[in-house]
Amino acid sequence: MSQQRHGSTSGNGDRAGAVPAFPDLPEATIARLPEYLRALHNLGEGGADTISSEGLAAAAGVNSAKLRKDLSHLGSYGTRGVGYDVALLIEQIEYVLGLDQRRAVGLVGVGNLGHALAGYDGFASRGFKIVALFDADPAKVGERIHGLVVRHIDELPAVAAEETLAIGVIATPAGAAQAVADELVAAGVTSILNFAPCVLSVPANVDVRKVDLAIELQILSFHEHRKASLTALPGGRSATGAGNQEAVGS
Amino acid sequence: MSQQRHGSTSGNGDRAGAVPAFPDLPEATIARLPEYLRALHNLGEGGADTISSEGLAAAAGVNSAKLRKDLSHLGSYGTRGVGYDVALLIEQIEYVLGLDQRRAVGLVGVGNLGHALAGYDGFASRGFKIVALFDADPAKVGERIHGLVVRHIDELPAVAAEETLAIGVIATPAGAAQAVADELVAAGVTSILNFAPCVLSVPANVDVRKVDLAIELQILSFHEHRKASLTALPGGRSATGAGNQEAVGS
DNA sequence: CGCGATTTGTGCACGCCTTCACAAGCGCCT
DNA sequence: AGGCGCTTGTGAAGGCGTGCACAAATCGCG
Numbered sequence: 001m002s003q004q005r006h007g008s009t010s011g012n013g014d015r016a017g018a019v020p021a022f023p024d025l026p027e028a029t030i031a032r033l034p035e036y037l038r039a040l041h042n043l044g045e046g047g048a049d050t051i052s053s054e055g056l057a058a059a060a061g062v063n064s065a066k067l068r069k070d071l072s073h074l075g076s077y078g079t080r081g082v083g084y085d086v087a088l089l090i091e092q093i094e095y096v097l098g099l100d101q102r103r104a105v106g107l108v109g110v111g112n113l114g115h116a117l118a119g120y121d122g123f124a125s126r127g128f129k130i131v132a133l134f135d136a137d138p139a140k141v142g143e144r145i146h147g148l149v150v151r152h153i154d155e156l157p158a159v160a161a162e163e164t165l166a167i168g169v170i171a172t173p174a175g176a177a178q179a180v181a182d183e184l185v186a187a188g189v190t191s192i193l194n195f196a197p198c199v200l201s202v203p204a205n206v207d208v209r210k211v212d213l214a215i216e217l218q219i220l221s222f223h224e225h226r227k228a229s230l231t232a233l234p235g236g237r238s239a240t241g242a243g244n245q246e247a248v249g250s
Numbered sequence: 251m252s253q254q255r256h257g258s259t260s261g262n263g264d265r266a267g268a269v270p271a272f273p274d275l276p277e278a279t280i281a282r283l284p285e286y287l288r289a290l291h292n293l294g295e296g297g298a299d300t301i302s303s304e305g306l307a308a309a310a311g312v313n314s315a316k317l318r319k320d321l322s323h324l325g326s327y328g329t330r331g332v333g334y335d336v337a338l339l340i341e342q343i344e345y346v347l348g349l350d351q352r353r354a355v356g357l358v359g360v361g362n363l364g365h366a367l368a369g370y371d372g373f374a375s376r377g378f379k380i381v382a383l384f385d386a387d388p389a390k391v392g393e394r395i396h397g398l399v400v401r402h403i404d405e406l407p408a409v410a411a412e413e414t415l416a417i418g419v420i421a422t423p424a425g426a427a428q429a430v431a432d433e434l435v436a437a438g439v440t441s442i443l444n445f446a447p448c449v450l451s452v453p454a455n456v457d458v459r460k461v462d463l464a465i466e467l468q469i470l471s472f473h474e475h476r477k478a479s480l481t482a483l484p485g486g487r488s489a490t491g492a493g494n495q496e497a498v499g500s
Numbered sequence: 501c502g503c504g505a506t507t508t509g510t511g512c513a514c515g516c517c518t519t520c521a522c523a524a525g526c527g528c529c530t
Numbered sequence: 531a532g533g534c535g536c537t538t539g540t541g542a543a544g545g546c547g548t549g550c551a552c553a554a555a556t557c558g559c560g
Contacts, residue, residue, distance in 0.1 A: 022476050028517060034468040038447055052537065061449035065519055072539055080538045081526040097468050098475025105467070116366030122447060122464040128471075167470050190477060191470040197288055197372060199311035207473045209466050214372040216459050217355070218284040218347050220417050220441040221378075223457045225348025226272050227440060278547060302507065315549050322509055330508045331556040 025096070029070045035060045036067070037093045044086045052083040104131040106165040106189070108180045109172035110140050110150050113195055117171055119146040128167075132159050136176065153183065160187035167191045174198040181208075275346070279320045285310045286317065287343045294336045302333040344377075354381040356415040356439070358430050359422035360390050360400050363445055367421055369396040378417075382409050386426065403433065410437035417441045424448040431458075 039059035043051050053071075057064035071077065071084070077092055078084045094100055105128050107114055117123075118133055133150045135141060143150045151159065159165070168184040170177050170192060177196035184192060185206055194200055194210045202208055289309035293301050303321075307314035321327065321334070327342055328334040344350055355378050357364055367373075368383055383400045385391060393400045401409065409415070418434040420427050420442060427446035434442060435456055444450055444460045452458055 022479065026517070030472050031465075031469055033472070034462070034465040037468075039449075053539095054537085059449070063519070065521095066517090068537095068539065069518085076539075078538050079526065080524075081528090081536050083537070096472065096475075098471045098478075099468065101475075103467075103471055103474065112366045112369045112371075116362045117463070119362045120463060121362075122462075123467065126464045126468065128464070128467050166474050167467060191474050193466050193470060199285075199289075199309070205477070207470060209470055211461065211463070211466060212284070212372075213367070213370060213461070214376045214378070215281075215284040216443050216461055217353075217373065217378050217417060218287075218349065218376065219280055220443060220457060220459055221348045221353055222280050222283070222346065224353065224416050224441050225346070225351075227455070227457075228348075229272065276547075303509095304507085313549065315551095316547090318507095318509065319548085326509075328508055329556065330554070331506050331558090333507070 022096075025073050029073055030097075032060070032062065032066075032070055033093050033097055035062070036070070037090065037097070037099075040086055040090045040093070044090065048086055050079075050083040051086055053078070056084065099127045103128055103166035104163055105129065105167045105169060106132045106134065106156070106159070106184070107169045107171060108134045108153060108156075108184070109170060109176070109196075110135045110143070110145060111171065111173075114169075114171035115145060117169060117195075118148065130169075131163055132165070134159075136172075153180070156183055157187050160189070165189050167193060169193045169195070170200075171195045272346075275323050279323055280347075282310070282312065282316075282320055283343050283347055285312070286320070287340065287347070287349075290336055290340045290343070294340065298336055300329075300333040300335055303328070306334065349377045353378055353416035354413055355379065355417045355419060356382045356384065356406070356409070356434070357419045357421060358384045358403060358406075358434070359420060359426070359446075360385045360393070360395060361421065361423075364419075364421035365395060367419060367445075368398065380419075381413055382406075382415070384409075386422075403430070406433055407437050410439070415439050417443060419443045419445070420450075421445045 036056065039056055040051070043056070043059060051059075053064045053068045057067040060067065068078075071089070074092055074096060077089055105123070107118055107130050110118065110133055114133070114135075118130060123130060130148065133145060133148050134153045134156055135150050136153045138152070140150050141152045165184075165187065166189075168181075168189040168191070170180050170184075172180055174196045177194060177198050178200060181192060181194070181200045181202055185202055190206050192200065192202065192206065192208045194208055195212070197212050197214065200208050200210075286306065289306055290301070293306070293309060301309075303314045303318045307317040310317065318328075321339070324342055324346055327339055355373070357368055357380050360368065360383055364383070364385075368380060373380060380398065383395060383398050384403045384406055385400050386403045388402070390400050391402045415434075415437065416439075418431075418439040418441070420430050420434075422430055424446045427444060427448050428450060431442060431444070431450045431452055435452055440456050442450065442452065442456065442458045444458055445462070447462050447464065450458050450460075
């Protein structure tokens, strides 16, 4: 690949300035990078110095050709005949994903789900820190959850002024989500993770990702339905080769 | 479309038998059906009898052409010049997704996240019922959560024998997930929703969907990183037209 | 009864993503 | 030093999904 991203081939050292001019990565690739990163961390802890595309692909649950193409978009960080340097590749992916910078997360809605998210280990362990909790219910304001005090949603602007919130997480009921999103945007948040089952309308420069737990179940329900109808049909073998998938992508 | 799925045009009545022989729907379409369904329910409660593809598309946050193509895969349930009959379309989508049958869900891992999932309204309100909670930690066994008693994971086979579990939800730490998946499969579960950050290996006839909350944050982090590098670049206007996306492939 | 307004259903073209297959490159062993 | 085996990086092909643009169909009104 002729794409030489940031000067030195040493692989690091000049990270500071905003040099990137990103080789605009395919969205599908970006969605897989975190998976590769997790697999690499596991392998690294297992004592591996290098890993082949085949090995890493297996650990990440993807095709090895796809993995190589994905990584090739980042640059040439592998060695032919050997494989990828685990530590170097971790560093590269973390750089591309912007994980070398601590990103502050604000969570709105401390209900059932929000409560769990506030204490979810997976966030902290991967470089995200929830720095503020908000809720509209006065009964919840003041409550202490996993070391953080719940503040009223109206305090959002004040908190955002103090510490820049990189990402806002919405865990409110659907009815309140749009209003919360508007407030987050007004407070300067440009990335939102939405757990509320509704469509959010935001300016073009704001990124929204939606996670709807019930939708996942409904998709599984469809496949159950399909499998059931297959086995009940003539020649209905027990759905061998039904083609299960292993990702969410979206 | 010449696809006449189940005899009567009345819209229901002969649902019982496994007639389907599914017009194998594109996976992308399936993933969007639940979103359409939610939008339809909202519209129905709003008192709408019919809805145009344009209107429904807006409510679901998609392109109207895409919506029409998606729905055309189910059959012709719209009326030209008028739109779609809300009630009929709800019924059709629910049928395709297999939501006309109550599906029992078993949840394994009653930690932070599992606890929240056990009480998540979104499941019950869309036809899913969590019928059993499991955990490996003896300290948690016996605990009562949202009306259900936590049982030890070893009891899974016994419970599955009593009531068929359609879907298994894994909310354990990554280390335990594969073992739990194996036990679920052994108990006859053929659909798994995995919240643990790891790749599961299962037989071909078992469907796995993965939801990794940290991955979503990392994807957002990438876009934050990209946007930041753009604004720091010459001609760096505030990222207008950055192209945000609105779904997760989930 | 016919006409125009409206909306669905879909053929088609385009672009993205995946997958295959292989040349290029690297290290090791003799 | 040379050759051999292994692995990466990538050109090319195929498939899938999206979006446009329009013909077909339906309703309501004059």
